[in-house]
Amino acid sequence: MPPTNPFDFSRESLLESAIEQDKIPIGYTCNYVPRMLLNVGPLFPYRVNAAEQAGGTEIADIYLSQVTCSYTRSILEAVMDDQQDFLHGWVFAASCDHLRRLYDNLQYLTEPDFCHILDVPHKCGSEAISWFKQELIAFSQALSDHFDIDIQTKDISQRISEHNTLMTALHNIAIQRTNTLPPFSGSEFHRLMQAMWSLPLQSMETILSRIEEQLPNRSCPIDFKARIMVISSVLDQYEWIEAIESNGALVVADRFCTGSIPNMTPCIQTDDPFYDMARYALQTNACPRMMDTFEYRMNLIYQTIQSYHVDGVIIAPVKFCDIWGVETSQIWTFLKSKSIPVLRLEREYGFSGEGQLSTRVQAFLEQVCQ
Amino acid sequence: MGIYSQIQDQIVYYQSWYKNYCNIMHMPIRHGPVQTVKNLHKYPWLWQLAKVNRLLDMVTKGRQGNYRKATAAVVEKVVPNLMQLLDNLNTDTDRLVLHEDMVPPEILFAMGLKTWMSELLGILLPMVDSHSVEKYIDIAENAGIPPDVCSLPKGTMGIILNQEVPPVKAILTSNSPCDGGMASYQLIKNKLDIPMYQLDVPYNFYNERAINYFANELKEMIAWLETNTPGKMDWDHLRAICEERNRMAAYELELWEAIRQRPAPLAAEAVYLSHLWCFNVTPGDPGGTELFKYLVELANDNVQKNIAAVPNEKYRTVLWNPPLLHFIKLFSWAERHYGLTLIIDSMSYNRQPFIDTSTQESMLKGLAHIIMTGPMARHTRGPSENYFNDMFYIYTYFDLDMILVAGHIGCKNTAALNGILREKCRKKGIPVLIIDYDLSDPRVVSHDGIIRQMDRFMENIMKNTH
Numbered sequence: 001m002p003p004t005n006p007f008d009f010s011r012e013s014l015l016e017s018a019i020e021q022d023k024i025p026i027g028y029t030c031n032y033v034p035r036m037l038l039n040v041g042p043l044f045p046y047r048v049n050a051a052e053q054a055g056g057t058e059i060a061d062i063y064l065s066q067v068t069c070s071y072t073r074s075i076l077e078a079v080m081d082d083q084q085d086f087l088h089g090w091v092f093a094a095s096c097d098h099l100r101r102l103y104d105n106l107q108y109l110t111e112p113d114f115c116h117i118l119d120v121p122h123k124c125g126s127e128a129i130s131w132f133k134q135e136l137i138a139f140s141q142a143l144s145d146h147f148d149i150d151i152q153t154k155d156i157s158q159r160i161s162e163h164n165t166l167m168t169a170l171h172n173i174a175i176q177r178t179n180t181l182p183p184f185s186g187s188e189f190h191r192l193m194q195a196m197w198s199l200p201l202q203s204m205e206t207i208l209s210r211i212e213e214q215l216p217n218r219s220c221p222i223d224f225k226a227r228i229m230v231i232s233s234v235l236d237q238y239e240w241i242e243a244i245e246s247n248g249a250l251v252v253a254d255r256f257c258t259g260s261i262p263n264m265t266p267c268i269q270t271d272d273p274f275y276d277m278a279r280y281a282l283q284t285n286a287c288p289r290m291m292d293t294f295e296y297r298m299n300l301i302y303q304t305i306q307s308y309h310v311d312g313v314i315i316a317p318v319k320f321c322d323i324w325g326v327e328t329s330q331i332w333t334f335l336k337s338k339s340i341p342v343l344r345l346e347r348e349y350g351f352s353g354e355g356q357l358s359t360r361v362q363a364f365l366e367q368v369c370q
Numbered sequence: 371m372g373i374y375s376q377i378q379d380q381i382v383y384y385q386s387w388y389k390n391y392c393n394i395m396h397m398p399i400r401h402g403p404v405q406t407v408k409n410l411h412k413y414p415w416l417w418q419l420a421k422v423n424r425l426l427d428m429v430t431k432g433r434q435g436n437y438r439k440a441t442a443a444v445v446e447k448v449v450p451n452l453m454q455l456l457d458n459l460n461t462d463t464d465r466l467v468l469h470e471d472m473v474p475p476e477i478l479f480a481m482g483l484k485t486w487m488s489e490l491l492g493i494l495l496p497m498v499d500s501h502s503v504e505k506y507i508d509i510a511e512n513a514g515i516p517p518d519v520c521s522l523p524k525g526t527m528g529i530i531l532n533q534e535v536p537p538v539k540a541i542l543t544s545n546s547p548c549d550g551g552m553a554s555y556q557l558i559k560n561k562l563d564i565p566m567y568q569l570d571v572p573y574n575f576y577n578e579r580a581i582n583y584f585a586n587e588l589k590e591m592i593a594w595l596e597t598n599t600p601g602k603m604d605w606d607h608l609r610a611i612c613e614e615r616n617r618m619a620a621y622e623l624e625l626w627e628a629i630r631q632r633p634a635p636l637a638a639e640a641v642y643l644s645h646l647w648c649f650n651v652t653p654g655d656p657g658g659t660e661l662f663k664y665l666v667e668l669a670n671d672n673v674q675k676n677i678a679a680v681p682n683e684k685y686r687t688v689l690w691n692p693p694l695l696h697f698i699k700l701f702s703w704a705e706r707h708y709g710l711t712l713i714i715d716s717m718s719y720n721r722q723p724f725i726d727t728s729t730q731e732s733m734l735k736g737l738a739h740i741i742m743t744g745p746m747a748r749h750t751r752g753p754s755e756n757y758f759n760d761m762f763y764i765y766t767y768f769d770l771d772m773i774l775v776a777g778h779i780g781c782k783n784t785a786a787l788n789g790i791l792r793e794k795c796r797k798k799g800i801p802v803l804i805i806d807y808d809l810s811d812p813r814v815v816s817h818d819g820i821i822r823q824m825d826r827f828m829e830n831i832m833k834n835t836h
Contacts, residue, residue, distance in 0.1 A: 026750050042725065062789045063786070063788075063789030063790065064786045064789070065782070065783075065785035065788055065789070067779065067782050067785050068782050068785065068786045069517060072786075094573035095784035096549055097548055097549045097750070097782055097786075098782065098783070098786065100573070100753075100783065101754070101782075101783055101786035101787065102786075103753075104753060104754035104786075104787065104790070105786065105787075105789070105790065108754070108790050117573070117753075119569050119572050119573040119574050120573070120612055121572070122545045122552070122568070122570045123568070123570045127583065127586060127590075128570065131572070131583055134579070202541075214571075287550070288553065288556075289552075291545060291552065291556075291568040291570065292568065294556050317516075319435055319516075319518070320516075320782060321549075322516075322518075322519050322520075322548070322549040322550035322553055322782070323549045323550075323552070323553045325515065325516035325518070325550075325553075326515060326516075326519065326553035326554055326556070326557060326558070327553060328514065328516075329513060329514030329515055329557065330556060330560060331558060332514055333514075333560070345515070346516070
């Protein structure tokens with residue numbers, strides 16, 4: 001009997017099981033929300049995934065209009081369809097125009113029992129960290145008051161340590177993508193990442209250790225022509241990566257909000273966990289919403305290309321995202337200046353247009369292989 | 371209207387036209403023929419700006435008496451100031467700083483620096499000639515900027531990508547008013563390869579913590595400017611600028627009191643173009659104070675004589691969002707066709723007009739408050755209450771009949787409030803028209819298309835309200 005695929009697990013049933021064990025999921029939509037703080041007591045962070053809803057957003061279009069990004073519209077539609085009722089609260093980050101307006105509309109339409117928005121600075125210097133630290137302290141108090149949890153500083157430090165342990169385990173797996181023949185595909189890895197951001201820490205520990213055990217026995221599942229890096233904002237469907245890989249590419253690096261780069265970077269700890277979380281959020285995330293991290297973002301991309309031996313880059317911003325739209329033109333210019341093949345693929349949040357995607361990727365792979 | 375009044379109105383127009391013409395012609399005289407030819411070659415948009423007297427035609431058409439005098443006076447203020455700004459193309463260019471429209475220039479003036487507002491051309495050019503920024507929008511899109519990004523930053527980026535920006539030495543910007551505007555400055559910096567400072571406006575800014583945070587941002591900005599430009603802070607000069615600004619703001623408040631009257635003694639460009647120019651481009655200029663003083667006199671004179679700016683004033687409205695840049699004539703048309711009077715716009719309405727000039731700290735806090743709560747900045751940042759509370763307050767305070775939203779297709783964060791807006795207006799019984807159009811690009815929705823939307827609304831909704 002062949003060994004079972006360690007990447008083949010049901011995220012939904014694990015989520016259900018966690019909820020049955022009285023764990024409390026809190027929805028969040030952006031990496032600037034510190035996951036560690038949502039792991040206190042019975043709470044656990046659930047990164048809202050509404051990709052299945054992306055087919056139709058009729059109600060959300062009325063409120064958010066058709067010119068906001070389909071990620072926010074899909075979430076609002078899913079909420080209006082009662083698909084997110086299992087969440088006990090929402091935490092937003094004022095990170096971009098669209099997510100801010102999602103917060104406004106969600107508040108107006110559904111009035112959730114717990115709905116908090118974090119005021120995230122657009123800079124990462126000491127004043128900004130200090131500002132964001134105060135925000136996190138206020139947020140912690142709000143969580144404590146609403147869910148009646150005693151949140152101690154040492155508990156948060158402990159959660160940060162656990163987060164770091166998990167990220168180290170993830171890194172041990174992810175680093176194998178730098179091998180000439182990685183033992184898993186990009187779509188398999190992305191299934192893991194989707195679970196990573198939406199399941200309790202303990203469930204993920206089990207999954208990661210099982211994968212780590214079985215990896216030595218695996219060989220590269222794809223006969224690929226080129227190693228590809230994907231750069232994007234939020235990408236929730238592994239099928240999108242699967243479609244790219246079905247054309248003979250291997251996605252070896254995922255520089256997007258729901259990917260591992262740079263999210264698996266551990267959080268440096270001091271004796272002030274609020275400061276640690278604030279600094280980590282502002283200085284580690286590589287979102288183009290930040291006004292003073294452009295060099296860091298470009299360096300991160302270039303270093304990733306080198307360490308993961310990337311042959312070509314696909315930039316896939318979600319349509320109507322202004323910050324990624326403008327950033328994409330800058331990344332394009334940067335990569336061209338380094339003679340790195342690059343394909344720009346504007347997409348919707350949900351997976352659609354597989355045929356068109358395949359045509360573009362095939363043409364790109366021909367260019368890369370030349 | 372008597373023949374004497376008609377002659378008077380014609381005299382107002384021609385006097386103003388002549389003054390503006392002289393001001394325009396002084397520029398090539400000051401610069402000399404060789405430099406002027408070089409400038410026209412390097413900055414082709416100068417050809418468009420040379421037609422700035424067209425604005426006079428647009429804003430005086432169909433307007434009479436004091437209303438015509440007021441709108442002509444506003445253009446008379448804009449033209450010489452614009453020509454002075456154009457002097458910056460060739461003189462003291464080592465002191466020239468590119469600043470975003472949401473970062474008012476008081477501090478730069480106080481530091482002895484010259485200014486060039488990045489968005490100035492994107493705002494003025496379509497006012498003068500509807501199609502004049504299309505070329506720059508196309509340049510930005512061809513460089514990879516998505517078509518759905520706001521056309522104001524797109525036009526601004528296009529001008530810079532086409533190397534038609536004056537020789538600026540530093541950039542000053544912020545995260546206002548929107549993601550597209552904020553993101554565009556990284557491209558601008560990369561293209562110009564000069565130092566840039568970006569101010570960070572918090573999400574929630576109606577509190578002391580935010581004012582302190584942002585005042586500190588301004589302090590850091592001053593230190594940065596002193597390091598990166600020849601400018602040095604002169605606090606006494608800043609005080610003088612702020613005090614002049616306060617005087618101008620006091621007159622503006624008087625003007626607002628006057629236009630609350632029904633019928634309004636002045637309207638449209640006399641109210642919004644004066645604010646747009648004097649508070650954003652030339653704050654601290656005594657000429658601005660003089661202009662507002664004159665506007666108040668004209669308004670009060672009309673009130674005393676019970677003369678309406680729009681003789682058949684039937685409906686009063688606020689214009690939400692920036693004015694329709696490429697279709698400035700819309701409101702003189704609406705006045706004539708429907709008696710629709712534009713009382714005020716969201717860009718002019720500023721809740722915190724006075725700066726405490728007693729100390730350096732208080733001035734910085736006052737400026738911090740003004741920048742954070744500046745029109746558009748406060749409506750597109752922060753929670754939706756910032757948007758709706760002001761809108762409904764203005765509706766009541768100015769005794770309006772309807773709300774007109776300039777639904778610029780590139781303004782996603784206001785479009786994302788349209789659903790709530792419709793429901794709130796329905797509950798309050800307020801007629802609302804959201805005009806679908808693009809701020810700077812008439813190819814998206816033509817003037818005819820805008821007029822059709824107005825016609826449908828006025829004939830189907832508003833005619834049943836009176």
